Amino acid sequence: DSIEALAKRISQANNLNLKGFLGHAGQTYNCRDPKQIEAVHQEAKSKLVMLTQSFLLDYPGIIASYGDTPSSSICKDFDGITEIRPGNFVFYDLMQVQIGACDSSQIAVAMACPVVAIHPWNFEIVIYGGGIHFSKDRMESDHGSVFGKIIRFSPDGFGTVIPDCYVRNLxxxxxxxxxxxxxxxxxxxxxxxxxxxxxxxxxxxxxKQYLTTDGRTIEMFNPF
Known part of the structure; x- marks a missing residue:
């Protein structure tokens, strides 16, 4: 009833149009394998499609906009969905690996950090790269908190993750x-x-900007 009431108010406004409904199955971020992602996706997608179809008679052309990165990466059934718009899908990251949406070889962005100190007695390397560069989002693992993993780099692009090396503190x-x-x-x-x-x-x-593996600089889009 509340959705119908809101749609009616939008239709009565002079400067608003009801374009469609938007869904984001953010609960897939609690998943840890593709089967869990698929189950969440099917439930969320079916609810969004059902809602959108119930308004088609009064609002022809209404769309169903949907998409979280885990669902968009793993699932194939998007019947009834007009568009998908995953965000993290562009680069992926370690969180998506943990969820099961991708593997580490598919991550397409890395931070280049200079080494500023080495503490061999503690098996530690200090880099210039902290919370103002990465944020402080972290994952929990058998090692404790992980804020990033180290990869090899070659002229051809990213290499493999280096075993037993990870950012443990920021x-x-x-x-x-x-x-x-x-x-x-x-x-x-x-x-x-x-x-x-x-x-x-x-x-x-x-x-704010990217340096590609072939040496090009890409500035972040600024609409203002």
Missing amino acids: SQEHGIIKASEEMINQTKIGDLLYVLPVHSCMTANLM
Whole structure:
């Protein structure tokens, strides 16, 4: 009843039109495998489609706009949906790997962070890359909190995740990497380390521009 009342008020307004209904199955972010994502998607999608169809007679052309990244990555049934609009889908991140929406080889953004200190006695590497660059979104793992993972980099693009190396803590401007002995021995102050973010949306927004693997700079779109 409340949706019908709102639709009626919109139709009576001089400067408003009811375009459609928008759904985002954010509960997929609590999932940990594709089957769970599929179950959440089917329930959310069916409710949105049913709602939209119930208004078609009075509002011809009304649309059903839907999409969260996990559903859009895993699911194939979008019957009745007019458009999908996942956001994190563009880059992916470690959170999406944990959910089961992708694997780490599909993550398309990393932060290049210079090494500012090495503490071999603690198996730690300090980078210039902190909360103002990554935000402080984190994941929990067997190691405790993880704020990012380290990857190899080559002229051809991103490489594999380096085992047993991860960002375990962030301050405002610096991060502490828990590193293996091999990583400690291969790293020197001034090197760039490449960090996969936990939440790429936050990282991309904070940095404002991208540097592609072929050397091009892409500025963030500014509509103002």
